[in-house]
Amino acid sequence: MKLLDQITLPRFFAVPIFLALMLKSGADAFFEVNSVKYLYFFLLLFGVFFLRTGRGFERPHMQPSEGDMQSRLWVFVVVYFTFLTMVMMVHNGSPQMIFKIVSPFIYFGLLVAARDRSMAFGIALGALLNVVANAATLPFEFGWVYWGAVHTFKGFYLFKTDLAYSLTTSLLIFAAWCRFRMTPILIAVTLGVVAMVVLANSRMNYLTLGIVLVFIAYRNGTRLTSMIMALLMLVVTGVIVAVLWDSKQFLSFDMSNMGGFTQGRDRIVGVLFKYGLATYSPMELLFGRGLYADLMIYIEHVSDGMAHGAHNDYLFQLVTQGVTGLVLNITGWVLAYRIAVSNGRRHWARGLIFTAFLIYLVQAFSVVVSAFALKTWPLATVLALVYASPDTEEDLKEVAEKANDRKRKPTAVSLV
Numbered sequence: 427m428k429l430l431d432q433i434t435l436p437r438f439f440a441v442p443i444f445l446a447l448m449l450k451s452g453a454d455a456f457f458e459v460n461s462v463k464y465l466y467f468f469l470l471l472f473g474v475f476f477l478r479t480g481r482g483f484e485r486p487h488m489q490p491s492e493g494d495m496q497s498r499l500w501v502f503v504v505v506y507f508t509f510l511t512m513v514m515m516v517h518n519g520s521p522q523m524i525f526k527i528v529s530p531f532i533y534f535g536l537l538v539a540a541r542d543r544s545m546a547f548g549i550a551l552g553a554l555l556n557v558v559a560n561a562a563t564l565p566f567e568f569g570w571v572y573w574g575a576v577h578t579f580k581g582f583y584l585f586k587t588d589l590a591y592s593l594t595t596s597l598l599i600f601a602a603w604c605r606f607r608m609t610p611i612l613i614a615v616t617l618g619v620v621a622m623v624v625l626a627n628s629r630m631n632y633l634t635l636g637i638v639l640v641f642i643a644y645r646n647g648t649r650l651t652s653m654i655m656a657l658l659m660l661v662v663t664g665v666i667v668a669v670l671w672d673s674k675q676f677l678s679f680d681m682s683n684m685g686g687f688t689q690g691r692d693r694i695v696g697v698l699f700k701y702g703l704a705t706y707s708p709m710e711l712l713f714g715r716g717l718y719a720d721l722m723i724y725i726e727h728v729s730d731g732m733a734h735g736a737h738n739d740y741l742f743q744l745v746t747q748g749v750t751g752l753v754l755n756i757t758g759w760v761l762a763y764r765i766a767v768s769n770g771r772r773h774w775a776r777g778l779i780f781t782a783f784l785i786y787l788v789q790a791f792s793v794v795v796s797a798f799a800l801k802t803w804p805l806a807t808v809l810a811l812v813y814a815s816p817d818t819e820e821d822l823k824e825v826a827e828k829a830n831d832r833k834r835k836p837t838a839v840s841l842v
Contacts, residue, residue, distance in 0.1 A: 432603065436544035439480020443473030443540045447548035450807065451556035451592055454800035455583045457526070463799075467529075470536045477540055495768060499535050499761050503528055506754050510717070513747060517716025523797055524717070530802035531758045537810040538765055545814040549807055550603035553596035554615065560589065561618050564625075579625035588800050590623045590631035591789060595804035598638045598785070602778050602811060605821070606645035616642070630792040634785040641781045694724065694737050701727040702745050714748035717797075739790035742797070755796055759783075759805075766809040774821040775812045782808040 436444040446469045453466040510524040537545065560581035563569030571580045583589035597619045604612045616639070623635050644650075702723045703711070716722075720736040723745070736742035743752040763779065772778075786795065786805045795801035 432547065432605075434544045434547050436542065436548070437480070439477050440473075440540075440542045440544050442469060442476050443537075443542060444544055444548040446470050446473050447537075447545065448552040448555060450552050450803065451559075451596065452582075454592060454803055455581075455588070457799045458584065460522075463525075467532075470533065474536050474540050477542060495761065495765050496535065496538055499531060499538075499758075499765060502754075502758055502761055503531050503535065506531070506758060509750065509754060510747070513714060513716060513751070517714070517719070518722070519717030526799055527755075527797055528758075529799050530806040531762065533799075533803055534762050534765075534806040534810055537806075538813060541814075543814075546603060546811055549811050549814070550600055553599040553603075554611075556596045557593060557600070557615050557618055557622075560593065560622060564622070573627070576627065578627045579622055581622065581626075583800075586626040587628045587631065587793060588798075590626040590628035591634065592800060592804065593619045593622055594631055594635045594638055594785065595782070595808070597635075598641075598778075598782060599804070599808060599811060601638075601642050601645075602775065602808070603815075605774055606642055608642075608646055630789060634788055637781060637785050637788070641777060645777070694735075695741060697724055697728060698736060698741055698745055703741075710748065711744075712748045713750055714744070714746045717746050719746045736794055737792060739793070739795045742794045762806060762809050766813045769813065769816060771817075772812055772815065773817050773824075774815070778808065779812060 446466070449466070449469075453462060456462040457466075507524060507528050510519065510527060511521075513519060514521075514524060560569070560583075563581050564579065569579060569581050570577055571586065572578075573586060578586045579589070580586040581589040581593075583592060597616060600615055601612055620635065620639075623631055698720060702715075702719070706715070720742055736745060740752070743755060747754075766779065782805055786801070789795055789801065793801070
């Protein structure tokens with residue numbers, strides 16, 4: 427399938443929502459700036475309203491179950507927001523943090539409400555622009571930051587980890603829109619993303635990027651044995667490099683100091699378990715101690731008095747919101763997933779949603795993701811892309827051809 431055949435330009439009433447999708451990565455990068463945060467949501471709301479009005483309030487064909495699930499999503503947003511507000515009132519927190527936690531579900535709900543054929547192209551174009559715009563800052567000091575003694579690349583994002591995660595998810599989104607075919611544009615985007623993630627020196631994102639690259643290779647027909655051999659070669663090469671060169675001189679990987687290598691995460695986890703969860707009452711395990719509980723526990727029980735976040739999303743949700751908050755968060759993603767696949771199976775997206783959730787869940791081991799839009803919105807965007815992109819005739823034809831190839835696959839014939 428040619429890329430040009432996949433391009434669906436927006437009609438005049440879909441331009442605002444199309445523009446919002448193109449600007450998404452910029453909104454993610456500067457989401458902590460209040461004006462950016464609220465202006466972007468205003469653009470989303472205006473885009474949906476303008477689109478629906480431009481269509482003369484014509485509702486497209488919708489399965490009853492699909493509409494019912496969308497209603498459940500908005501009811502869930504109200505319930506989740508109310509729960510977090512009660513946690514804030516009883517313990518601690520802030521309206522901004524609550525808004526950020528529920529924002530991916532609002533974002534996804536608005537995109538589903540927009541329901542325009544040009545959304546898939548807008549999402550893909552936004553991912554491409556994110557890669558190109560960050561690469562354009564490579565020659566300039568603005569795009570770099572000193573992380574300790576190491577000069578690392580951060581693009582136009584606030585932190586290098588955020589940049590690396592954004593680029594990784596952008597690569598997955600653009601590759602999905604290209605139907606994972608290694609076109610010259612996709613190859614160039616892939617090489618650019620790999621280079622920038624390495625320069626960012628965001629260690630967990632080496633793993634998440636590796637997951638995306640393996641998935642793209644798998645979708646292009648690379649055999650599992652070939653990928654395993656390539657992985658073994660990389661591991662052997664890494665071991666040789668670690669032996670021959672001082673790891674402290676190679677991207678600041680100080681393997682001799684576990685605390686330095688994990689950037690204190692092992693100590694943070696120990697403190698939150700020892701002085702946090704281990705001391706919680708049944709009610710606190712159920713509802714948590716407030717949205718700033720992880721910071722307060724660390725400040726109260728560690729002599730250096732430095733504030734450190736949980737740096738682990740599972741631990742963060744349990745400490746701050748308890749089991750109830752964790753269950754509500756999972757429920758929201760289950761609802762979003764069910765809506766994404768409610769229009770029928772997407773053969774072209776085989777394995778895409780699983781891969782998107784996998785890199786999100788892996789990232790959650792080293793940073794808090796649920797409280798930051800630039801971590802949660804990419805996952806919601808992948809779900810929206812699947813929702814907005816039904817199989818084309820060529821997609822179905824390709825599936826049929828592969829099925830026929832498997833049937834025609836020669837079997838061993840005995841010569842006796």
